[in-house]
Amino acid sequence: MTPVLYGIGVGPGDPELITVKAMNTLKKVKVIFAPKATEEYKSVAREIITPYLTKEHNVIELTMPMLNQQDVLIKSWQENARMIASYLQQGEDVAFITLGDVNLYSTFYYLYYELKTLIPHLKVEIIPGITSFAAAASRTQWCLADKNHPLIIIPMNKEIDLTEMLVNQSRAVLMKVGKYLPRIKQALKATGPWQGWIISYCGQANEKIHPLSELEEISALPYMTVILLAKE
Amino acid sequence: MTPVLYGIGVGPGDPELITVKAMNTLKKVKVIFAPKATEEYKSVAREIITPYLTKEHNVIELTMPMLNQQDVLIKSWQENARMIASYLQQGEDVAFITLGDVNLYSTFYYLYYELKTLIPHLKVEIIPGITSFAAAASRTQWCLADKNHPLIIIPMNKEIDLTEMLVNQSRAVLMKVGKYLPRIKQALKATGPWQGWIISYCGQANEKIHPLSELEEISALPYMTVILLAKE
Structure with a gap:
């Protein structure tokens, strides 16, 4: 089975504002990547899904700076994509969670494009979220x-x-x-x-x-x- | 307890794309109003929530024509608002479900404004949906x-x-x-x-x-x- 990358929108803050599909997907996917703005910050997306996590989950926080410097951004997407790819290449399904919706003003697609250059036949499923x-x-x-x-x-x-x-x-x-x-x-x-x-x-x-x-x-x-x- | 009108966005079609909050609210609110375009049509919003319904639920379909005739529309909003008000005035919480999100291009707010003229101190909670x-x-x-x-x-x-x-x-x-x-x-x-x-x-x-x-x-x-x- 080709592993799947799930892009999951977790909504704006209230844990009840994730979709039933997001909840069911988090139940079965045990490796979850959660973005945060700096090393010191907490990941808000991670906090939102906390009620749905069990001891079996492995949540990995990725620092994704919010800057206007394109070269720094690209370097960060590439590094984070390599990290995610290392799990997919071991045959593991992974989820990347993002605040709000995946399709609007989120970092998901930048990562996804980088991942597609690393794993051309990548299987992806996107679960929309409340903006x-x-x-x-x-x-x-x-x-x-x-x-x-x-x-x-x-x-x-x-x-x-x-x-x-x-x-x-x-x-x-x-x-x-x-x-x-x-x-x-x-x-x-x-x-x-x-x-x-x-x-x-x-x-x-x-x-x-x-x-x-x-x-x-x-x-x-x-x-x-x-x-x-x-x-x- | 003042009864509550819940406006619930049920997303575009997949029953898993309703929010956990929508699911939990449907569990506790037993009177649900579901819009449909004509008498003969099925209510798509009702179909979406079918997996979450029990024998205790009372789903009432409301015909809400999709026309450009403002006088026909206003008459329909008023009639439907009176129907919903009759349940609220008996002290019953009710839900109005709508395709997609409640806040974007849905009929919910027209009904809500009419209901506010009938019940000035109406309590309302809106649950957003996937557009x-x-x-x-x-x-x-x-x-x-x-x-x-x-x-x-x-x-x-x-x-x-x-x-x-x-x-x-x-x-x-x-x-x-x-x-x-x-x-x-x-x-x-x-x-x-x-x-x-x-x-x-x-x-x-x-x-x-x-x-x-x-x-x-x-x-x-x-x-x-x-x-x-x-x-x-």
């Missing part, structure tokens, strides 16, 4: 978009011209807000008036929720913040 | 968007100028494609070249997957079709 913005919308009872509205999802980064991006939109989600707060305030003023919510660490113990009307009073927000936006 | 596009991306092993790309999600309808909407985007999802196929072909030609996938009935028994390169040969697609798009 932070769907969970945030549920917590605030806020309809992200109805049948008359497209929705744009914007991961904040230094290249994005947010004002240009928002000007023709009426529903938007800003992800990974953190250090881009000043730029966001400026863009929302230029393209508003917007209504919405600011949600940090959605579903985790330290969750914080603010209505968008309080944005001006906020001077700093964590990386793991989602902003939900709507205008008429 | 069709996340499931479709997982099936095709296709990264919807990485950290350098915003993603626009577009529900097809007769008012949308798709060409205008796609021209400045590099990652997009088209939902509820069905009868808008000719318009989509035209818009993709005008704004491409695009790569991607066409997925109908994702995760259901009649699922169909085509690479986007086959689009020209396709003359009809069902309503429940998602198109995933990327260009450089």
Whole structure:
């Protein structure tokens, strides 16, 4: 049997927000790779699946830096891919868990592409997860978009011209807000008036929720913040 | 105890793609409302949760037409809200299940707003679900968007100028494609070249997957079709 790499989205924080399929897959796959941002940090993805782990599980944490330096990133994907490949090459099924969904703004695909160069006939199964913005919308009872509205999802980064991006939109989600707060305030003023919510660490113990009307009073927000936006 | 209305996203089709929280909530809430498009149709949402139902469950199907006539829609939301309210007013917790996620292009919020006018102090809990596009991306092993790309999600309808909407985007999802196929072909030609996938009935028994390169040969697609798009 060719071993399988499972890419599993574990949702934004609440262990109950993983899928039944993710739970059943974690029951049978004993080698689990869990990403974390730095050596010292805890892996949030690992914490989410803790209720589903037994003594038979072997959870291996992989440091995956969140930087804009492409050469450092590529080196880290290659090293981590080699580590995962060493288990697959021994015939072992493995799981890689990721916060939120696997298909949106996760590190899974970078690893997967590296792994495919190491193991060309790699078998892969991807299990989608609840994204932070769907969970945030549920917590605030806020309809992200109805049948008359497209929705744009914007991961904040230094290249994005947010004002240009928002000007023709009426529903938007800003992800990974953190250090881009000043730029966001400026863009929302230029393209508003917007209504919405600011949600940090959605579903985790330290969750914080603010209505968008309080944005001006906020001077700093964590990386793991989602902003939900709507205008008429 | 004030009764609770649970809005539950049951994902796109595979019963294993509901969340553990949805499963646990269905275990304790015995009155479940399931939408369907017409009297004669089956409720797909009901089929998804069938493995989790016991003899104690009372599943009530609600006909919720998918039309563009606002007056017919409002009448249907009001009638269905009155039906749901009659159970809540007897002190019973109820669940309303919806395909995919509750917060995106579902009928839940229309019902919820109507219910709030009938029961102002209504308690509501929303449980997010896996959206069709996340499931479709997982099936095709296709990264919807990485950290350098915003993603626009577009529900097809007769008012949308798709060409205008796609021209400045590099990652997009088209939902509820069905009868808008000719318009989509035209818009993709005008704004491409695009790569991607066409997925109908994702995760259901009649699922169909085509690479986007086959689009020209396709003359009809069902309503429940998602198109995933990327260009450089």
